[in-house]
Amino acid sequence: MTVMRDKVVKDLVNITVTHDQDGLIPNFNVLVNQLPTSFWNTFAERIIATCPADRKPALEAALIQCAYECGYHTGYGIITSQEFKSVVMPMVTEGPKDVLRGAFAVFTAWGWAKSGIVQIVEGEKMTIRATDYYEADDAKGSDKHAYMIRGISTAFFELAYSDPYPNGMGKFQCEQVKGIECGDPFGEFIVTKK
Amino acid sequence: MTLELKHSFDDKTYRHFLNGFNIVLHCHHYMCLTTKLAEDFNDIGGTRILTETAEDTIRPIFDEYAKTHAIAPGDARLKMAAEFYSAMGLGRMDTSGTANAGNVTLQKSHIDQGWVKKWGNNTKPINHFTRGYIAAMFAAAFDKPARSYMVTETEAIVTGKPASAFAIVKQ
Numbered sequence: 001m002t003v004m005r006d007k008v009v010k011d012l013v014n015i016t017v018t019h020d021q022d023g024l025i026p027n028f029n030v031l032v033n034q035l036p037t038s039f040w041n042t043f044a045e046r047i048i049a050t051c052p053a054d055r056k057p058a059l060e061a062a063l064i065q066c067a068y069e070c071g072y073h074t075g076y077g078i079i080t081s082q083e084f085k086s087v088v089m090p091m092v093t094e095g096p097k098d099v100l101r102g103a104f105a106v107f108t109a110w111g112w113a114k115s116g117i118v119q120i121v122e123g124e125k126m127t128i129r130a131t132d133y134y135e136a137d138d139a140k141g142s143d144k145h146a147y148m149i150r151g152i153s154t155a156f157f158e159l160a161y162s163d164p165y166p167n168g169m170g171k172f173q174c175e176q177v178k179g180i181e182c183g184d185p186f187g188e189f190i191v192t193k194k
Numbered sequence: 195m196t197l198e199l200k201h202s203f204d205d206k207t208y209r210h211f212l213n214g215f216n217i218v219l220h221c222h223h224y225m226c227l228t229t230k231l232a233e234d235f236n237d238i239g240g241t242r243i244l245t246e247t248a249e250d251t252i253r254p255i256f257d258e259y260a261k262t263h264a265i266a267p268g269d270a271r272l273k274m275a276a277e278f279y280s281a282m283g284l285g286r287m288d289t290s291g292t293a294n295a296g297n298v299t300l301q302k303s304h305i306d307q308g309w310v311k312k313w314g315n316n317t318k319p320i321n322h323f324t325r326g327y328i329a330a331m332f333a334a335a336f337d338k339p340a341r342s343y344m345v346t347e348t349e350a351i352v353t354g355k356p357a358s359a360f361a362i363v364k365q
Binding site for chain 2: 009013017019021022023024025028030031032033034035036037038039040042043046047050051052055059062063065066067069070073074077108109110111112114132134137
């Protein structure tokens, strides 16, 4: 047995996300929010459109960094959570590789991207493919702009194969090689060592 | 008022919907880092862009709900929007006002508490998202176009105050 993404997704989406009496959603050791995808996409689109060309690389790196830090800390919260232990861990038979598969199933369940791992070279390289992701909505032009997926994919790989949390950051990077937003049938993301 | 919230999940795309609007789960790290990014790029209008984006992308949710449920303009719509704030996990909001001016208090705040959890207190308010959210809620409540209200954060949990306060004035 290995981690079956679709089963994990279906089990996790049945866990209702509701706020407490303070209007907060504490879960996975973080405070969760649920906002329209249009907010995240429109913010990225507008700030990039406003940015001078010479500062665009720094802005794109900052957008990736937002997701990377989020993915590292929230990812750790996810893989150490009771929900992960009860839903995913019974299917884990291949160590870190399966934990990573489970983390991407949660990634999918949260609505980030319908995604999965297509190749892992343990501790070295990972290829992710996403057949639907909100960052591709309202795409115009040829630029790949799935900053959130790039950041989170890097973070999850580091949680699996870098130094133990919280000392494993900064070892890997992720490149987007295909994007639905620029006409490809799916998005593809490759994580490698820096 | 208790909102009628319909959560759904699309089995083909694996996307979440709240009352028909595509939503996504994220955490306080992502929201606070995005806020910090807006501040770091404020010389190109980062915080203004964040505030206006919140106003423009949250407003359709209010308009759709008010229309579908026949919520009358005014206080009932302000209360509706305050309940959405909690439903989205953003905190607990008290609100009052007219078409010309108003006040909002946050007893709890995802963004402020998330920021404090991540970096500690800040010397000035940072809740640019909520300024836009409030602009949308007043504009929806009183049937005004976008950018009708100027929202100022006058006190902030992130600076160490027990609650955040916002003053709203029609522009």
